[in-house]
Amino acid sequence: MADEDEDIVLSELDDAELVQQMHDDLYDGLKEEIEEAVNILLERGWAPYDILTQALVEGMRIVGIDFRDGILFVPEVLLSANAMKAGMFILRPLLVETGAPKVGKMVIGTVKGDIHDIGKNLVGMMMEGAGFEVVDLGINNPVENYLDALEEHKPEILGMSALLTTTMPYMKVVVDTLKEKGIRDDYIVMVGGAPLNEEFADAVGADAYCRDAAVTVEMAKELIARRHNQRASGG
Amino acid sequence: MREQAQDRTLIIACGALAREIGSIIGRNGLSHLSLRCLPATLHNTPEKIPEAVRDAVRAARGNYGRVVVGYADCGTGGLLDKVCVEEGVERIPGPHCYAFFSGNKAFEAAGDDDMTSFYLTDFLVRQFETLVIRTLGLDRHPELRDMYFGNYEKVVYLAQTRNAELDRAAELAAEKLGLAYERRQVGLGDLAQFVNEVN
Numbered sequence: 001m002a003d004e005d006e007d008i009v010l011s012e013l014d015d016a017e018l019v020q021q022m023h024d025d026l027y028d029g030l031k032e033e034i035e036e037a038v039n040i041l042l043e044r045g046w047a048p049y050d051i052l053t054q055a056l057v058e059g060m061r062i063v064g065i066d067f068r069d070g071i072l073f074v075p076e077v078l079l080s081a082n083a084m085k086a087g088m089f090i091l092r093p094l095l096v097e098t099g100a101p102k103v104g105k106m107v108i109g110t111v112k113g114d115i116h117d118i119g120k121n122l123v124g125m126m127m128e129g130a131g132f133e134v135v136d137l138g139i140n141n142p143v144e145n146y147l148d149a150l151e152e153h154k155p156e157i158l159g160m161s162a163l164l165t166t167t168m169p170y171m172k173v174v175v176d177t178l179k180e181k182g183i184r185d186d187y188i189v190m191v192g193g194a195p196l197n198e199e200f201a202d203a204v205g206a207d208a209y210c211r212d213a214a215v216t217v218e219m220a221k222e223l224i225a226r227r228h229n230q231r232a233s234g235g
Numbered sequence: 236m237r238e239q240a241q242d243r244t245l246i247i248a249c250g251a252l253a254r255e256i257g258s259i260i261g262r263n264g265l266s267h268l269s270l271r272c273l274p275a276t277l278h279n280t281p282e283k284i285p286e287a288v289r290d291a292v293r294a295a296r297g298n299y300g301r302v303v304v305g306y307a308d309c310g311t312g313g314l315l316d317k318v319c320v321e322e323g324v325e326r327i328p329g330p331h332c333y334a335f336f337s338g339n340k341a342f343e344a345a346g347d348d349d350m351t352s353f354y355l356t357d358f359l360v361r362q363f364e365t366l367v368i369r370t371l372g373l374d375r376h377p378e379l380r381d382m383y384f385g386n387y388e389k390v391v392y393l394a395q396t397r398n399a400e401l402d403r404a405a406e407l408a409a410e411k412l413g414l415a416y417e418r419r420q421v422g423l424g425d426l427a428q429f430v431n432e433v434n
Contacts, residue, residue, distance in 0.1 A: 075372025078379050113347045115386035139386055140350065165308045165330040194281065195312030 010037050015044065019055045026059030027066075029079025031086045038087045048094035049101070056087050057129040064126075064214035074118075081122055088125065101131055104224045107149045108159035109137030111170040116163035119193060119213070123159065126213040127220060132157075143177045150187065156224055159216070160206075162193040172204040179205070188223045190216060241300040244268050244433055247291045248305025250275035251332065251358040255395055255423055256305055259430040268433060269299070275358070279370060281310035285318040292322045303433050305426075307331045327429045332356060335425040336393050351388040353414065357395040360405045368411070380413065389415035395423055 010033065013021055018037055025033040034056075041051045063080045066072040072080075106127055110120050117139050124134045135153045137145050150158060158178075162168040171191050178184040184205070191201050192210035201209030207223060210216035248256050250272040260268050273291060277284050288304055295302050304326035308315055319326050329335035333354040334342040359366065368374050371383055390409035394401065402418060409416035 073372070075376055075379060078372075078382050079376060082378075082382075113350055115350055117386065118382060121382075140347070163310075165310060165312060166334075168312065195308075195310045197312055197314060200312055 011040050015041070015046075019058075022055040023059040023062060026056065026080050026083050027063055027072075029076060029083050031079075031083040034083040034087045035090060038090050042090075042094070047100075048091045048098055052088070052091050052095065052100070052129055056084050056091075057126070060084050060126060060129065061214060064212060068212060068214070077122070078118065081125060084129070085125060088128065092128075102133055103131035103221065104157060105133040105135070105153060105155035106157040106159055106220065107135045107137065107146065107153055107155045108161070109141040109145060109149075110139040110161045110163075111167050111174070112140055112142045113170065114162050114164055114167035115139045116193075117161070119163070120159075120161040122213040123161070123192065123210065123216045126217050127159075130217045130221065132220065143174050146174050147177065147181075150183070155187065156227065157188045157190060157220055159190045159192070159210075161191070162196070165195050168193060168196055168200065169204075171206065175205040188220070188227065190220065190223075192216060240298050242267060243299050244301040244303065245295045245299040246270050246303050246305045246430070246433065247288060247295065248272050249277070249309065249332070251278070251356070251362075252305050252426065254358065255426060256430055259423065259427055263431060265430070265433075268430070270305075271295070275362070275366070278309065278366075282314070284309055284311050285314040288315060289318045289322060292318075292324055301434075303327075305430075307335055327426065329425065332426075333393060335429070336395065336421050336423065337419070338421070338424045349391065351386065352391040352417075353384065353387045353389070353412065355390060355392045355405055355408060357398070357401055360392065360401045360408065363404065363408045367408070384412050384414065387412070387414055389417055392416070392418045393421045394418060395421070 008021065010018060010021065018040065022034060022037045025037065038051055060080060063072060063077060067077050108120060108124055110117050124136050128134045135149055135155065137149055146158065160171045160174060162171065175184065175189060189206045190208045190210050191204065191206040196209060198209045208219045210219060244267055246256060246268060248270060253270065253272045256270055260270065271291060273287050277287055284306065288306060292302050302324050304319055304324050306315060306326055307329040309331055315326065327335055329339045336356060355363065372379060390405065390412060392405035405418065406416050
């Protein structure tokens with residue numbers, strides 16, 4: 001995609017062309033172009049939330065599809081994520097100022113003994129892009145960290161990530177502790193990471209196995225909506 | 236011919252273990268063992284390992300009296316074990332090759348102490364450029380280094396052999412990743428016992 005873009009002057013594109021170009025630039029992981037385009041749209045009076053959803057999130061959705069289909073690989077996705085992160089960095093304070101809609105809140109962290117955070121960071125970013133407030137606990141989290149964060153931030157969703165076969169069983173420790181404390185059903189528990197699968201998620205007592213960042217966002221929205229409906233109907 | 240085949244055992248193993256398993260078979264005169272390796276690159280897509288192993292096990296049936304699996308869990312999250320149970324074959328115990336090369340018990344005992352270590356084996360030192368640098372795209376995009384390795388502190392080379400060239404290459408690998416370096420002579424660990432006891 002990049003070859004034909006060499007002579008494109010972003011500021012000369014109309015809004016629709018520019019958004020399309022941002023999708024292409026995100027796909028190609030062009031961080032500086034994304035920063036420039038975000039600023040152009042802001043200057044043209046776009047609401048930060050519209051830039052986020054129509055340009056950045058939509059662009060990353062396309063990246064996610066091609067990753068799932070084996071067209072893009074991890075390095076390319078990381079470059080795209082870097083570009084989106086740069087755009088988000090500009091938009092984040094503006095989103096707060098303009099009171100962008102909030103879908104829900106998520107506490108997320110990599111479990112104890114595990115320092116891998118690429119997937120977790122991608123999920124956090126995509127969740128934020130989808131309107132969730134994300135509290136990121138970072139890596140190597142013992143159960144106490146999760147409990148403290150749940151108490152402090154009162155999220156709807158708890159997300160746990162692990163990359164290692166040796167660390168993923170710790171998710172069960174966290175879920176079992178929630179059960180012991182009688183607070184398991186207060187949260188939607190979502191788990192993800194390369195060695196995980198549906199069966200494992202069921203076995204540890206999670207509500208959802210998240211295969212990738214895009215799936216996580218969709219599931220999170222669905223589970224939140226389901227919970228609201230249940231509460232509304234008293235179920 | 237068929238009777239002879241029934242006396243033989245096939246080890247279906249990860250390509251990353253070909254040299255090591257081959258050397259155990261050769262050194263110990265384990266002539267009843269044959270080795271078939273699947274591509275080491277399957278590790279880039281661990282979710283494909285269980286079915287690749289299943290296919291290889293089924294293809295070997297009838298030609299061998301016994302089939303065993305030279306894979307650890309290898310990031311399959313228990314799915315390889317499920318396949319092994321379904322196909323009635325045994326695999327080398329352990330979560331991954333770093334663990335059985337170190338000795339599974341010792342590896343487990345180390346717990347979180349080695350959490351920030353990035354492991355290399357002889358195979359990975361030899362294939363470092365291809366399987367680490369190029370696969371992760373670091374040759375084209377060195378700026379991704381922090382995303383991949385920002386939380387790591389050191390490269391730990393779990394050496395199977397004593398080889399000055401590999402030592403130097405491992406040290407260079409650590410340097411390239413911007414990490415500290417440690418060499419541990421672990422040899423073949425639990426792999427030797429596993430292969431020697433296959434009958």
